Amino acid sequence: MSNATRSRLTIPQNGTVGNHEDRSVVSNDFSTTLGAVILGLVFLLGVPGNLFIVWSILARIKRRSVTTLLILNLACADGLLMVLTIFFIVYLTMQTWVFGDAMCKCLFYLCNANMYASIFLITLMSVHRMVAVVMPRSLSTLVSKKVVRRVIWCTWVLVMLIAIPSLVFRDVREDHDEKNRTRHVCAPNHTKPTHERFQYAFETVSGFILPYTVIITCYVLILRRLRQTKFRRTVRSEKLILAIVVMFGLFWLPYHVINMIQVAAQWYDPKSPIREKLDNITRPSRAVTSALAFISSCANPILYTFAGKSYIKKNGFAFMARLFEGTSLDQTGTKKTKETVGLSTLDSANDSGPLQNGRA
Template sequence: MTNATFNTTAQPGALPPLPGAKLGLTVLSLAFILGFPGNIFVVWSALWRVQKRTITCLLILHLALADCAVLLTSPFFLRLLSAGKWEFGSVVCQLCHYVCGVSMYASISLITLMSLDRCLAVTKPFISQKIRTAMVVRSLVLAIWMVSFLLAVPVIFYRKLVLRGRHLLCDLSHPTIGHLVFHNLFETLTGFVLPFAAIIWSYCVIGRRLQETRFRRKRRTNRLIVLIVAAFALFWLPFHVVNILDVVGALSHSKGLIVAGKMARPTLTALAFFSSSVNPILYAFTGGALIKSAGIGFMAKLFEGTASEMSSTRIGTGRTIQRREEAKLEMVQDGNPESITLSTNPLE
């Protein structure tokens, strides 16, 4: 994750070494305490309790693995915030931030794939049923991880140990303003703007399709995915806003924007960490009604339930289309000359 500054020259007394450290410690500690056990429980449920692993379950499993990976770096950052300096060397510095970068890209890519999967299931149910196989999804998940490893590579080149005052910090060191602009914009565009554009498009299409078919039953899976998307946006949007502020500040040479970014970033970075801990809470909230009947296995029941919901979505949408086609055919057979012009929608 980015802690972007262009000027890495030590300026004693200009700013506190780690502004917002106390709040960052609180948020990051809470994220680790809640998130790590929660995500381990999700992984355990998906691997050993689910009898029939659905596509959504597989994506949630990998999302939990990505969250676990980033939360494993929390102790290093907690020590950084409490001591006010980095004590673990250059390699660990680069590795921790690289893991965070990979997790960010993998998480948003998996969430985007969930949204596109729902879109395909609602708008093209028969095509979805044919291509929505375990082999296809595993290939897509593998591709997501490989692309995430590549997209996070810039963190390694820009992350270095930097002397600030009397202490070393694991910070970004951009040799020029151009490098800072490229890195921040690249991270925000690929890690937030473009994926969320695809997500918003998917749900616009889903909403329009459900209005056309009048298939409006509330689905637990739909609600769960929407909550996951909303939580990621809530916790990551401020982080990327600061990325843009850093770019604007560097290009305009505005000390006020640069200082504001410095002051806000530690807390917002900890808030972004918290996004990795909130998903198990969302699963518990969505599947809360299953706790009484399934006990500790409620998470597995929630994941297994996504299969029947996906099937019923395809069946429900498919039957609506089939009924419309049968109605048109009956009108043609009855000799109604207006029947041919009833619809020009290729989805109907």
């Protein structure tokens, strides 16, 4: 790497982007330490938690409802992300990238794909809930398991496609800190301001703003429909799915706020005081906000545990499966009992059918 290229990584130049990005993740000792601690806790909680969910569904539930299929895919996506955190813990701890250029691209691509997969699957849960409440008679036609499986497959294909920018705009570069120590950073490689604006704006709009608009619309329709009917029971499934939505939003919001600040910074001249202030916000914040975003992937098992705590004493390790089995028993007009309260408010009998004796 030439001296000119090296100097560009540390000193802003007109028309050059990526200089502040290269040092945004590992240039601050406090943020990298805090980020590593958060990711360590996320790894310890998230890996066994999501594996337990996958095992509970695959090994103990033979007839799976639509909601259960979506939760299974969400747990697989989150579990994969939790496994990848070990690489980022090493990165933040050593403050240098040691895994090579190919791993740099692939790991960040998979993380970005997980973000899209998580929010899209949560959006599908909300849409399914809306259809079940607003159009219950059409549920078996519009939301059969066959249709849902196709939608899930299409969702994964879409996720892999729209995450490609994180694969293209990322590579390993040399960086020199204030003490002239050389290190490698896995950083964005935007060569034009338009590239940076496009990636982060596209990421926030498609991975946060648009899905949440759909989710909010679905819950407005659900609340409106419930107020129009005499059927106004409160089922723990509605609260649980709403908690998943809120939890995801809270942990990902800081990350997308930093994205927008970084996009806004690109509209100013590199020598502008405003640009410098904005860069000073994004530079130390990226590691922490990214680590917080990882928490959303380990929070769902905790939410499920609280939702199914009434089953723990009776069902032991099968409590999670018993909780998910409720998706096929809780139907429109079905009398609510302790044995039928599960994840879904209005999954129809055509979705997965009743289970015999609530077998786990």
